[in-house]
Amino acid sequence: MAEQVSSSPMFNVQIDGVWHQFPKGTRVIEACEQAGSYVPRYCYHKKLSSPGNCRMCLIEMGFPKLGPDRKPELGADGKPIINWMPRPQISCAQDVADGMGVRTNSPLVKECQRGVMEFLLINHPLDCPICDQAGECQLQEFSVDFGTSQSRFFENKVKKPKNVVLGPRVTLDDERCILCSRCIRFCQEIAHDDVLGFVDRGSYTVLTAHPGKRLENNYSLNTVDICPVGALTSTDFRFKMRVWFLKETKSICTSCATGCNTIIGTREDVIYRQTPRENDHVNSCWMCDYGRLNFKFLEAENRLLEPQIRSEGKLVPADWPTAITQAALELKQFSGPEIAIIASGRMTNEELWLTSQVANSLGVQLIDVVPRRGPGDDILLSKDRNPNTNGARLILGSASEPGAKLMGIADAVKSGQIKALVILKENTMHLGIPVEQLAQLPVFIVMNILPNDATEKATVVFPACGFAEKRGSMVNGKGRLQRLNRAVRPPGNARDDWEILRDLLQAIGGGDSVSSVDDVFRRISETVPQFDGLTFAKIGELGVHILQMDELPPTHPVDEEAIEQAIAVQAARRAARPARS
């Protein structure tokens, strides 16, 4: 093997008879996996500490036989002879050492794996048919790969609590638990909310929440993801759909500026769950419960399904060309200073770019996004609840901070200076403009997915897509460009936001045709310097870092004040109104 020069020392390790090199500090279990010999494991999780309590990852280990001169004795092949330890070792709690030898499939290792599997299955119930984990259960998988086909256990299984409500979102089945303690360690180490633990001894050990505490932190559903068996189940997803039916779409979460990478599980255009996808630059292996469960609104009963136009004082359904033409004609009645556009920080870069094109061709100066903030935490949840504030910052390219002009727009509407208002994917009601005043507007164009009081006052309504129904790109709070992917088709006649904006742009008479999101992205990359040289495909599944946040100028105090004011107005409106059903 060639000598390698690197900063961290490389260790030679023999795995299943082949010598490899690994940097110092690599866990043996990881080294084996990198060498192509997967070692089964239950308690070990690469993002958590290693307690070594499941004993599934047993391997044979050895070190070079040293001669009298304290030098390794070399065998006939010129390689050191390994002295194998008589007992198997756990590979998850051990770092590689120079000259170490590992066997992952020797007869001893296989016998150990078979034995451990048998022990684990002694008290495990045979309720795979009703268990939500079936299909992605490591107990099932390793039982097939490493276990025996028959049980030798004829005694009665230990009865444990079932259907235990651990918290608002997690249900526990103690019989299925194999006591790997991943969930306990997650709560201690990642969520910093130490509520889970084992009680009782021996066969009667059960997982439970500490007395008087519940598993109700905002990261509780990650315990369901890391549970190797079906002990911890998501109360929301419980019994809804078998996992093997789910079509998995790689996307990102749009509930805050973090942009956690996700997998959206769908079947026949229904979203059943979101699970985090590993991306060490963004969210490691986790995501918060708030973002994970924030998809139900896409299946709301009152989704906008048809384009609508105002005819003789009433909103009537129309087809798309009619609605688009109507909107364009209405907007062209007015000059730029009489029009305002309120976009959303939840729109993708492509949609924002098309919005800015619409604004340019109409000569609109008043264009801004609605700021949205909430309490953040130090783990994943960001204070900025708009997923694409940075995208708005880059693409709308205004001198001020996104959201700073919003109250100005609201005031202009109230004073009657604005004759035409275009609001995209936002609720006008939260801006403090009275409904009566909206009704007075000669032109009020709304693009949204759900109706609200203001929608009824619109002159044109465009039904649009939610985050799981469209493709596009977003720039997260740390300046990473990531991709959204379409997991389900939009309901009814709702259309992709970018298509609506593209058609509107064409109807107004500004801009040539773009036929796909990729085309729009290409235009962005030609005009916005941070996107230079990128294509939609080049973003990849894990995203690209395009914006150094510390190089941005600090927010001007006046802007900050305006944003705070806009948020305060929104919060006041939300508090004043009952929650939207």
Add this chain to the structure above:
Amino acid sequence: MDSLFIITSLLKILGILFVVILPMVSYAVYAERRVSAFIQDRLGPNRVGPAGLFQPIADMFKLLLKEDFTPRAANTFYYWLAPCLAVMPAIITIAVVPFGSTLFGVPMVIADVNVGILFVFAIASLGVYGIVIGGWASNSKYPFLGGIRSSAQMLSYELSLGLAVVPVFLVVGSLRLTSVVRYQIEHGWFIAPFVGDWANPWKWLLAIPMIISFLVFMIAMFAETNRLPFDLPEAEQELAGGYNTEYSSMKFALYFLGEYAAMITGSAVIVTLFFGGWHFPGIPDGSHGWIFGLINIAVFFAKVAVMIFFFMWVRWTFPRFRYDQLMRLGWLFFFEIALVNIFLVAAIIPFYRS
């Protein structure tokens, strides 16, 4: 032209058409299905009525109630015209065929014209128009191919058909079909000369070319009526039904009717020309009483029925010809055989007459 003639003619037309031919057509379809079933060790339609005898009525209702569909690309006028053209000639032909002796002194033939057989050929040839026009007007490739095949096939076999009957008229000396029957009553059926001067050896010699003539005529008739083994125009397996692929409901039924009517007419002509028409040895003609007149009619249609059975029997026995084989057979064998046969008969006739 007296009124009695008009009344009797009308009665004969209506009687023969609605009492005999049309029911016979529908029951020919039923018979076809039963015969084919029996030949193939099946039962055939046996559900509607006793032994399935009401099946034709059920079929008729079914066909009437089906959607009458006209393809958008079809030439509507000809598309509607074609089925009528297919059924008309077959029914008109029966006009000159004597289907009985006399009944109450009225000759049992609708039109006793002196160019009887020429009329038969002239009208029967029109049948091809129904198929060709139907195939063309459907504006679809399979009917079109069926129509082309049909026209070529009809042209080819028309020749043999015409030549094959020449010997009959050489012997009889008239084209009138009643004369042909009269001659056979006196001299015996052409293919079975037992009646009359049966001791005459020349007459037996004459029977040999007559049998050849009969075979050629019958086979040509198979081809004329588009029946197996010459059903290339409607070959189901190759052309998905051929000229009638695009037809449905009553228009399809008309094609069906036309095919079976042509078969009945063809059988009637064969019976008239070669099997002595309504004559059966030992049964006197209608001038001896109306009961004998009726019996004569019954005898005629019994012979036709036997002939129809033979048509069916052949259909369910032999496979279809290939197109080149069909043409070869028509032009290289039957045409020549029929031609030579004429000379053969002409050579025998002087000895026979003497």
Add this chain to the structure above:
Amino acid sequence: MAITVPRPNLSWRERLYLPAIVAGLAITFKHFKNMLLGRTKVTMQYPEQKWDANLPDHYRGAPALVRDADGRVRCVACQLCEFICPPRAIKIIPGEIPSTDRFAKVEKYPDAFDIDMIRCIFCGMCEEVCPEQAIFLRKDYAITGFTRADMVHHKEKLLEIGGVMHGVVLKWNEKK
């Protein structure tokens, strides 16, 4: 590689084809005659005569859900049959058994269980894959309906066809 099949050399008699034609006619007439005389054995007259009593045990008719001797619908909505079904005839909506129910320990049940009998091909894969001995192919074969909707067997219909199954494994009874 094309294979050339040599054409047989026919004698003049064979080339005349007439003997073959006559032989053919004779064969078909023999069948016709035997049929007419009732010597040919024909098939069973289906709607009047039925073979139902003789259907073998492994006969694959309409799939049906069964109850066990306790009256429990054995299906737990694991959806394996839905997964395995080659024509995708099965559609299941799972539900959770309320804790007050007699069989609450089973936790899961099919809220809706539809088999589209227009799609069903009677392959028996659902029976084979079922881990709960809940779905069986019964001997019903005359599945009819006037509309497409009629041809969808809902849970009630499936249970009606299925009836009670004895001699199945009662594994849930061991649970607490």
